[in-house]
Amino acid sequence: MRPRHSWIAGLWLAVTVPLGAGTAASDPEWIRQPFWTPGAGMTASVRIDTAEGFRAFTTGGVVRDGHPARWDGLGAFQIVLPWTSRDPVTVSLKLRTPTPLQRFSAIRVVVNGAPFMVTPLPPPDWVWVTIPLTPDHLRNPTPIPYYNNDKLVNHITLTMEETRWPRAARRLVRSLGMPSPAPSADHPDAHAERVIEIQSITITPHQVFARLGHETRRGVVATTPAQWDTSMTMPPDGARVSFGYGVPEEWQTLSSAPVRFAVSVNAKEIWTDTVTPDRVSPIPWRDADLDLSRYAGRDTVLRFSASAAGGTAYGFWSLPAVYRPAQWTAAQHPNVVLVTIDALRADRFSRDGYPRPTSPTIDALIAQGVYCPNTIAHSSWTLPSTASIVTGLAPMRHGALRDDQRLPDALVTLPEWFRQAGYATAVIQANQFLHEQYGFCQGVDRYYFDPGASPEHPIRADAQMAYAARWISQLRRQPFFLWLHLMEVHAPYGGYFPPATITRFGQTDNDKYDAAIRMLDERLDTLRQILRDQQLSARTLLVVTSDHGEEFGDHGGTGHGHTLYQELIRVPLILHWPGRLPAGTVVTPMVRHIDLFPTIAELVGLPAPSVDGQSLVPLIRHPDTAHPQPAFSWICSADLKGYVFMSLLTPDGWKYIRNANAQVGALYNLTQDPREQRDLSAQNPSKADEMQRLLLAAWQTKADAEAPPVALSSSTKEHLRSLGYFQ
Numbered sequence: 001m002r003p004r005h006s007w008i009a010g011l012w013l014a015v016t017v018p019l020g021a022g023t024a025a026s027d028p029e030w031i032r033q034p035f036w037t038p039g040a041g042m043t044a045s046v047r048i049d050t051a052e053g054f055r056a057f058t059t060g061g062v063v064r065d066g067h068p069a070r071w072d073g074l075g076a077f078q079i080v081l082p083w084t085s086r087d088p089v090t091v092s093l094k095l096r097t098p099t100p101l102q103r104f105s106a107i108r109v110v111v112n113g114a115p116f117m118v119t120p121l122p123p124p125d126w127v128w129v130t131i132p133l134t135p136d137h138l139r140n141p142t143p144i145p146y147y148n149n150d151k152l153v154n155h156i157t158l159t160m161e162e163t164r165w166p167r168a169a170r171r172l173v174r175s176l177g178m179p180s181p182a183p184s185a186d187h188p189d190a191h192a193e194r195v196i197e198i199q200s201i202t203i204t205p206h207q208v209f210a211r212l213g214h215e216t217r218r219g220v221v222a223t224t225p226a227q228w229d230t231s232m233t234m235p236p237d238g239a240r241v242s243f244g245y246g247v248p249e250e251w252q253t254l255s256s257a258p259v260r261f262a263v264s265v266n267a268k269e270i271w272t273d274t275v276t277p278d279r280v281s282p283i284p285w286r287d288a289d290l291d292l293s294r295y296a297g298r299d300t301v302l303r304f305s306a307s308a309a310g311g312t313a314y315g316f317w318s319l320p321a322v323y324r325p326a327q328w329t330a331a332q333h334p335n336v337v338l339v340t341i342d343a344l345r346a347d348r349f350s351r352d353g354y355p356r357p358t359s360p361t362i363d364a365l366i367a368q369g370v371y372c373p374n375t376i377a378h379s380s381w382t383l384p385s386t387a388s389i390v391t392g393l394a395p396m397r398h399g400a401l402r403d404d405q406r407l408p409d410a411l412v413t414l415p416e417w418f419r420q421a422g423y424a425t426a427v428i429q430a431n432q433f434l435h436e437q438y439g440f441c442q443g444v445d446r447y448y449f450d451p452g453a454s455p456e457h458p459i460r461a462d463a464q465m466a467y468a469a470r471w472i473s474q475l476r477r478q479p480f481f482l483w484l485h486l487m488e489v490h491a492p493y494g495g496y497f498p499p500a501t502i503t504r505f506g507q508t509d510n511d512k513y514d515a516a517i518r519m520l521d522e523r524l525d526t527l528r529q530i531l532r533d534q535q536l537s538a539r540t541l542l543v544v545t546s547d548h549g550e551e552f553g554d555h556g557g558t559g560h561g562h563t564l565y566q567e568l569i570r571v572p573l574i575l576h577w578p579g580r581l582p583a584g585t586v587v588t589p590m591v592r593h594i595d596l597f598p599t600i601a602e603l604v605g606l607p608a609p610s611v612d613g614q615s616l617v618p619l620i621r622h623p624d625t626a627h628p629q630p631a632f633s634w635i636c637s638a639d640l641k642g643y644v645f646m647s648l649l650t651p652d653g654w655k656y657i658r659n660a661n662a663q664v665g666a667l668y669n670l671t672q673d674p675r676e677q678r679d680l681s682a683q684n685p686s687k688a689d690e691m692q693r694l695l696l697a698a699w700q701t702k703a704d705a706e707a708p709p710v711a712l713s714s715s716t717k718e719h720l721r722s723l724g725y726f727q
Contacts, residue, residue, distance in 0.1 A: 106120050107159075212282070217319075217445065231302075232302070240324075242290075243318055244288075257277070260309075262304075289474070334479070334603075336418065339543065339544045340547050342382060346572045357518070366586075374570065375570070375593065376571070377570075378394055378594065383402075384398075385548050390483075425446070426447070426482050429448070429464075436449075461520065468482060469530045528542075548571065549567050564657050590627060592629065599615045628651050632698050654687065667679060
């Protein structure tokens with residue numbers, strides 16, 4: 001039976017919020033529906049080695065032209081599964097033994113040469129044998145596997161355990177004229193009783209991250225021939241379906257076989273396209289958006305299929321989205337754009353008195369929005385700091401503290417939370433620590449990763465902005481959450497920027513850093529223009545912050561990730577929403593990155609999950625109100641530089657930094673000493689002891705979920721080394 005999906009994916013409650021969205025629609029005007037659910041079919045190569053020789057067929061429904069496959073049970077039954085994912089996959093076989101007295105008692109399953117399970121074989125009737133496979137059991141190679149390379153596929157081998165019947169039982173069976181359950185010296189031919197029939201094999205297509213070019217999408221691998229069905233009742237006023245498709249780059253380099261993609265409704269084909277691989281310039285993702293209005297109010301079965309005339313081939317489907325193209329308003333579905341700027345200090349803006357003209361666009365955003373100049377990051381390098389931004393959890397809670405740990409899948413991220421609310425989601429970034437292997441693809445429809453600048457593409461942000469404009473234009477009024485992480489300010493400062501541009505303020509790293517800020521600032525103006533061109537400025541909450549700062553000799557060092565002084569953890573935070581947020585508001589009390597998640601939630605009118613932070617909306621209403629929450633920051637590195645630092649900053653301006661390796665700490669009063677030049681721990685030992693106890697207690701906090709390990713490839717390490725993370 002096909003899974004049936006109700007039209008309403010989630011119910012928006014009417015909520016009145018003085019600042020921000022104000023209301024949410026009680027009748028949703030669109031829906032996003034993932035199609036592939038457990039029970040949907042996916043093809044795989046199946047190989048049966050028997051006494052009769054080699055046979056092969058593909059899975060999906062009833063196999064071998066409508067007749068059950070027959071296996072004599074003496075050889076090995078092998079499924080060759082081209083599945084590579086860090087997500088689980090389930091293999092299910094429907095089989096039976098057609099004789100009343102079966103010869104076999106159990107099925108033994110071996111996965112990639114390792115014993116996996118032994119399951120009893122029930123009496124003669126059609127039964128399902130389920131083999132649940134986790135990422136630990138599956139190979140996860142790069143690139144996408146193909147059949148002519150056995151090292152890049154998964155082998156599931158089934159063998160039968162024989163039932164050993166006593167001699168007296170066999171004689172009794174023969175005396176009654178029944179088939180022998182097992183061969184014997186006086187009855188050697190028991191082949192008819194040894195047959196096992198296999199009616200179907202289903203591979204449940206759990207989602208994978210499929211990458212073409214710089215773009216990764218959540219979807220499934222289609223090993224031709226393949227098809228998926230889903231049933232749904234169309235809304236009375238019509239709907240559209242949008243999706244992406246393509247052929248893996250690795251397969252394009254190996255085969256020229258065209259792959260035909262098709263969509264059918266109620267068994268009638270309504271769309272098709274054929275992708276012919278290009279070995280020289282691999283074809284990127286293609287997109288389609290189909291009108292389903294002719295099926296308004298009707299029960300429908302949508303089928304997505306892929307086939308190849310040249311035999312087995314590979315294709316990608318990104319998860320489709322069905323939506324209602326009715327008009328929507330900012331009050332009902334506000335968009336959110338989060339911009340995180342890597343390594344941007346909070347003290348380099350012209351409007352704050354910095355002598356160089358570094359930030360005209362940022363200054364304009366501040367003048368038109370809400371500015372929090374004393375925002376504290378929870379680490380001084382990207383992974384733990386950004387993980388706190390997108391989860392609302394302190395580093396000790398989200399667990400991604402070191403460069404060999406990834407964000408646990410059990411945690412809810414901002415993109416994932418928005419996607420659950422029905423938003424289209426995209427992440428556009430260029431930092432390896434925010435790559436999918438670190439868990440930052442959770443809940444993301446589109447993930448664009450550009451690993452670095454080059455002489456041909458000197459400014460990564462230009463390509464990122466172009467991709468953002470293209471994606472937003474394809475959404476057709478769907479609400480969206482977009483996260484942009486920009487690297488132009490990160491070392492090496494300026495990278496491949498034109499020399500006259502990067503040296504506009506001088507030749508030192510400090511000069512180039514300021515020039516990079518100005519270049520980045522111009523790209524922020526491009527982003528604002530994209531929103532204006534598509535008439536989305538009034539409908540979009542724009543949030544700009546930095547993951548951490550940068551040191552230029554302030555405390556004897558350079559770069560970031562090595563200390564927790566203010567130049568590294570004090571970052572800017574700007575919230576801009578014309579007509580919705582009070583222009584020119586400056587929130588002077590200390591706030592934290594973990595406060596961002598609940599703040600965005602309250603502004604757009606959605607309930608936030610349980611997080612460590614608190615909404616800043618009360619502070620926006622009353623900017624001079626104290627925010628009585630301490631800020632903890634951490635550095636805990638396994639491979640980066642091998643040390644542990646922790647800091648605590650209280651709302652009254654006291655700060656304590658502890659070097660856990662040296663077992664020493666320093667106490668500062670930022671109200672009197674904002675540059676942290678005078679250690680007061682000797683003059684005020686009681687305060688230092690109090691702050692140290694609070695720090696050590698926070699250090700003992702248990703993570704909400706265990707952070708899985710990350711194995712870095714040589715290319716990943718080389719990329720991180722180019723950014724200064726490895727020595």
